[in-house]
Amino acid sequence: MLLQQFINGLTLGSVYALIALGYTMVYGILELINFAHGEIYMLGAYLGIIILGFLTAIGLTAYSLPLSIFIMLALTVLFCSSYGFTIEKIAYKPLRNAQRLSPLISAIGVSIFLQNYVMLTQGATDKVFPQVFGSAGFELFSTRITYLQAAIITTSGVMMAMLHVFVMKTKTGKAMRSVAQDKLMASLVGIDIDRVISITFILGSGLAAVAGIMVAMYYGLVNYSIGYSAGIKAFTAAVLGGIGSIPGAMLGGIVLGILESFGSSYISSEYKDAYAFIMLILILLVKPEGLLGKRGEEKI
C-alpha cells in the first residue's frame, strides 16, 4: 500500500517535474511567471489525441503502433514548441523592458485565450484518449506497476537527463546559463539574447507537450481546463525546488507528486488540490528560496 502510493506519486510527480522545468527555465532567464505554460501542456494533450486520431484514420496505428506513437510525440512536440515560440514573440518580447506587472497580465491573457481557443475548436466536453497501453503491468515487491506508469517514469527521467546534459555541456546551454545570470553581460560577450530566450521557450514547451501526452494517456480524459491546475502545481514544484534551478524543479515535482499521493490516500482525497496550494504558501513563507535554490539579493 505504501509502496503503491509511492509509485503513483512518482508517476504524477515526474510529470509535474517536466512541466516545472519549463517554468523554472523561463523564470531563471526572464523572471516571468509564464502563466500560459500550463496551457501548453493542455495543448500537448489535445494535439496528442488529434494526431493519434489522424494516424488511426490513415491506418498507420494498425500497421505499427510504436511508430505511430513516436510520430505523435514528435509532431506534438513540434507544434507545442512552435506555440511556445510564437507566444513569446507576440506576448512577452514586446514587454521585456516594461513594468513588472505587464508581462504577467499578458501571460494571463494568453492563458485565457488558449483555453477558449481549444474550447471553441474542440468542444467543451471531455475528450477520450485512446487506450493504447491498456492496463497491463507487472508486479514488483508485491506492488503493481502498469507499463504506462513505467513508461512515464522512464521517459521523464530520460528527458530530464537529456535536458541536464544539454544545459551543462553544450554551447547553447552555457549561453542559457549566462543569460540567466546576467543578461547585460551576456549580450556584451556576444550572446544573442533573443535566440537564447526563444530556445528556452521551445525547450520548455516541448517538455510540457510530452507531459501533456503522458497525463492524457494516464487519466484517459482530457479537458480544456486541465492546464490551470497542472500549471499551478508545476509552478509550486518549481518554487519548492528553488525557482530558477533545474535540478530543483525535478526534485520539487517528484516531492510534490508523492506528497499529493500520500495526502489524498491518508488524509483526505477531497482536498487533493489544496495540498499543492498549502505547500506553496508554506514554502514561500518559510523558505522562499526553495530546497535547492540560492537566496537572491535584492537589487536596488
Place this chain on the structure above:
Amino acid sequence: MTILKGKRSLLMMTLVIPLWLSFLFLPFKGIRAAGILFVVMAAAIPLSKLAADLIGRIRSPFPDLRRFVPEGARLNFLLLIPALLIPLFGQDYITDVAILSGIYIILALGLNVVVGFTGLLNLGFVAFYAIGAYCYALLNTKAGIGFWSAMPLSVVLTTAAGFLLAVPALRLKGDYLALVTLGFGEIVRLVLNNWDTFTNGPNGISGIAPPFLAGTPIGRLSWFYYLVLIFVIINAFVMKRVRSSKTGRAWMAIREDEIAASAMGINTLMYKLYACAFGAFWAGLAGTLFAAKMRFVSPESFTFMESVFILCMVIIGGIGSIGGVVVGALVLVFLPEVLREVQMYRMLALGCGLVFLMVFRPQGLFGGRNASSSR
C-alpha cells in the same frame, strides 16, 4: 513617412506570419479553416499596419481616452444622472445588470487600493468577496440575523481576514506575493466546496433573506439598485478622499519605490497592511450585497477566473485611476451582455485584448502618469 519598411516586412506580413499562424491552427480545425484563417490574416495584418501607419501620430490602437473625459466634479455628475435614471427607463433586465456592475465597481475599487495605489499584486481577491458573501449567507440562514446587523459583522470579519492574510504574506514581494494570494483564494474556494456540514458544499446556500427597510423586504429590483448605488457613491467618494490623504500618498510612495518610501519615514509594512485590510473591507461589503441580491451563494461564483476578471477591470480602465476603474468595471460587465450574440467568443476576445492592451498601452485606457509602475 514610410508606410512600410521595404519588401521584407511586406513579405513577413502578407505571407510568413499568416502562414505560420495558420500552421499552428491547422491541427485544431482542419485544413479548410486554416486556409480561411490564412486568407483573412494575409489581408488583415498588412491593412491594420497600414491604417496604423497612416494615422501616424496615434501609435497605439488604444488612444488616450482621458482627452475625452471632463475632469473632476463634472464627470461625477455626468455619470450619476444616467445612473439614477436606469431603473425608470430600463427593463428589469438592464437594472439587474446594473446592480451587478455596481457590485463589481465596489470590488474593483477595493482591489484598486491594493494593486493600483500600493502596487501589490493580488491574484486571490475573490477570496474576500467569498468570505463576505458566505458570512452574510451563514449569519442569515443559520442565526437569522438580518441584513443591516449582519453587514457590519461580515465586513469586519472580511477585513480581519484581509489583515490576517497580509501579516505573513507581506514578507514577500512581487510575483511571490501574487502567488501566495492566488493560493489563498484557491484554498478558500476549496474549503467552501468541501466543508459540507458548514457551507453545504458545492450545492451552496439558498434562501438568504433580502435586506429589510422599515420592516418591508427590498424585493423590487429598482430599490435594490438604489441601495447598491448609494454604496457605490460612498465607495467612490471615500476612495477619492483616501487617495489624496496622508495614507493614500504613503501607499503611492510605496508603489513608486518602497526603499525610498521607507527612507522618508513611512512605515511601509504598516501601510501595506492597511491597504490589504482596506481592500478586503470593500470586498466584504460587495460580497454581502451579492449574497443579498442573489439570495444564493455557491463556491462556483468565486473561482480564480473571477479574481482575474476583477483584476482586468482594474487594469483595463487604468491602474490607480478611480474613474478608469469604474469604467473598466462597467465595460467588463456590460460588454458581454451586449455581445450576447457572439458570447462564445467573448473570453477569446478578452484574452487577446489583455495581451494587446499590455503590449500597446500598459497603463490602461485611462491611466496617466499618476499610475506608473508597480514593481
